[in-house]
Amino acid sequence: MIDVHELSRSFGDTVAVDRLTCTVRPGLVTGFLGPNGAGKSTTLRMILGLERPTAGQALIAGVPYRELDRPLRRVGALLSAGDVHRGRRAVDHLRWLARAGGIPQARVGRVLELTGLTPVARRRAGGFSLGMGQRLGIAAALLGDPEVLVLDEPVNGLDPEGVVWLRTLLRELAAEGRTVLLASHLMSEMALTADRLLVIGRGRLLADASVPEFLAANGGTRVAVRTPDPEPLRRAVEREGAGVEGPDGTGALLVSGMPAARVGEVAAAGGITLHEVGERAVSLEEAYFRLTGEADAVAYRGGAR
Numbered sequence: 001m002i003d004v005h006e007l008s009r010s011f012g013d014t015v016a017v018d019r020l021t022c023t024v025r026p027g028l029v030t031g032f033l034g035p036n037g038a039g040k041s042t043t044l045r046m047i048l049g050l051e052r053p054t055a056g057q058a059l060i061a062g063v064p065y066r067e068l069d070r071p072l073r074r075v076g077a078l079l080s081a082g083d084v085h086r087g088r089r090a091v092d093h094l095r096w097l098a099r100a101g102g103i104p105q106a107r108v109g110r111v112l113e114l115t116g117l118t119p120v121a122r123r124r125a126g127g128f129s130l131g132m133g134q135r136l137g138i139a140a141a142l143l144g145d146p147e148v149l150v151l152d153e154p155v156n157g158l159d160p161e162g163v164v165w166l167r168t169l170l171r172e173l174a175a176e177g178r179t180v181l182l183a184s185h186l187m188s189e190m191a192l193t194a195d196r197l198l199v200i201g202r203g204r205l206l207a208d209a210s211v212p213e214f215l216a217a218n219g220g221t222r223v224a225v226r227t228p229d230p231e232p233l234r235r236a237v238e239r240e241g242a243g244v245e246g247p248d249g250t251g252a253l254l255v256s257g258m259p260a261a262r263v264g265e266v267a268a269a270g271g272i273t274l275h276e277v278g279e280r281a282v283s284l285e286e287a288y289f290r291l292t293g294e295a296d297a298v299a300y301r302g303g304a305r
């Protein structure tokens, strides 16, 4: 469990993290989202004791990271791939980490296996591809068999097979009751991997919700309608209080706040021909842009959130 309470961090005039309060629960994969510069990395660094908060606190299992007994056995972290001695063999890197963290050497073979690196364990990390380096970073995070995992962009550089492997692994680790916090910009991947989402913008919490709750709150299901007469249909459904967007890339108007059957009735009453009517669930990417786009608009108008 990770508890973040009124956590803030400023760099000069820049408020990177602004009174952030949230709980990352065990047994779930929690996705951490936000535009570039939103404060994700700074938050993760404060959770891991690498950055001192200006105010507030981040606790892991009830205490700050720095007060954890044998922290590498409690918390596994991947912040950026590449902080490996390039001349060192993968297996030696992990052995060295295990010694430093008071972790049994037997874990080295186990995490090499878990990350698919056993065949290349004796190769030097400097010759690793981006994806292999990322797997090595994940192996290091898993070394202490930790109950909490904090991963920043772990999908970077993984091939499609690696992406599926990581998704399955993270879901299994969460199912074992671990706390998994995962920052990523890859929305489609997040939609498949995360159970809950924390979204921040300009250092502030914008959403803390399950994925279905987040989708419902930021778009939900809409009715996609294709018609040769889009403007009369737009006016007719708007008169009844529905919202209309589009036409989208496929030429369909997207109607919100009105069931498909009613859209059909309104069209019939107005003598408007329909070529297609269907339900369309909002994607995580669309929901995210609605939320963060709206937050930016409010901020530019000087509105407080």
Ligand SMILES: Nc1ncnc2c1ncn2[C@@H]1O[C@H](COP(=O)(O)OP(=O)(O)OP(=O)(O)O)[C@@H](O)[C@H]1O
Pocket (backbone or CB within 6 Å): 011, 014, 015, 016, 034, 035, 036, 037, 038, 039, 040, 041, 042, 043
């Ligand atoms: N050491 C630092 N010194 C000065 N400013 C910093 C420092 N670290 C972060 N910042 C600023 O704090 C804000 C938040 O940065 P942060 O890296 O936490 O965002 P992020 O959400 O992780 O972004 P990205 O998605 O691009 O990685 C940015 O405006 C950044 O420029």
